Amino acid sequence: xxxxxxxxxxxxxxxxxxxxxxxxxxxxxxxxxxxxxxxxxxxxxxxxxxxxxxxxxxxxxxxxxxxxxxxxxxxxxxxxxxxxxxxxxxxxxxxxxxxxxxxxxxxxxxxxxxxxxxxxxxxxxxxxxxxxxxxxxxxxxxxxxxxxxxxxxxxxxxxxxxxxxxxxxxxxxxxx
Amino acid sequence: xxxxxxxxxxxxxxxxxxxxxxxxxxxxxxxxxxxxxxxxxxxxxxxxxxxxxxxxxxxxxxxxxxxxxxxxxxxxxxxxxxxxxxxxxxxxxxxxxxxxxxxxxxxx
Numbered sequence: 001x002x003x004x005x006x007x008x009x010x011x012x013x014x015x016x017x018x019x020x021x022x023x024x025x026x027x028x029x030x031x032x033x034x035x036x037x038x039x040x041x042x043x044x045x046x047x048x049x050x051x052x053x054x055x056x057x058x059x060x061x062x063x064x065x066x067x068x069x070x071x072x073x074x075x076x077x078x079x080x081x082x083x084x085x086x087x088x089x090x091x092x093x094x095x096x097x098x099x100x101x102x103x104x105x106x107x108x109x110x111x112x113x114x115x116x117x118x119x120x121x122x123x124x125x126x127x128x129x130x131x132x133x134x135x136x137x138x139x140x141x142x143x144x145x146x147x148x149x150x151x152x153x154x155x156x157x158x159x160x161x162x163x164x165x166x167x168x169x170x171x172x173x174x175x176x
Numbered sequence: 177x178x179x180x181x182x183x184x185x186x187x188x189x190x191x192x193x194x195x196x197x198x199x200x201x202x203x204x205x206x207x208x209x210x211x212x213x214x215x216x217x218x219x220x221x222x223x224x225x226x227x228x229x230x231x232x233x234x235x236x237x238x239x240x241x242x243x244x245x246x247x248x249x250x251x252x253x254x255x256x257x258x259x260x261x262x263x264x265x266x267x268x269x270x271x272x273x274x275x276x277x278x279x280x281x282x283x284x
Binding site for chain 1: 197198199200226255257259260261262263269270271272
């Protein structure tokens, strides 16, 4: 079951493709934090990756950070191995941290079902928005910018007008 | 277990393989029907296990073959797996479904 709105962000401390570990507490200075379940092999993720980068770039100076976590079983899906993650982050020029949750324990704590799937937390690290980045994998067809609107609300000290949407994407590849 | 619907008209064999775990197959199926315009029926197979994916050389969902040839040959040799298939569109975008142009070219 997915983390409930208002719930506190479960802690994590995971290896990133930059060679360092990154913990939830490392982001404490940022009043808005998006934890996005992601991966390498999913076409839905790849369709949204550019928007993930753009959102990080647009809000970087306003106290926002995006962190992507890949929890997929890399034994069954070698495209999602840590080495492949490093290669993709470099090739795509990721401007956000990309972490591996190899034992899937963090996914178990947050409860994502899809990639990409967003959990946006406020400065108290309470969940204020959960779901999709926006309403279309086709960027030119987007009419509702859920994550951007939610970030704007958090940074303005308001609750997002839309707090929960249905993520569309690949399933999390759990270990059998 | 496969769910099959019976096959070919006009001498064209159109095979539509999908995995229920990827949400792209209804959109791809609709696009295929639009391109076919009723000129051929679709042989549909649901792939449910990794063993089936390997036996069918299924590189992801959906996979569409016309007379045995993949509509996107570049992706046909991908590792068999229960996953969403990546299609690279001519304009550089990535999509979980093939383009209309890919389907039309495969059916010519």
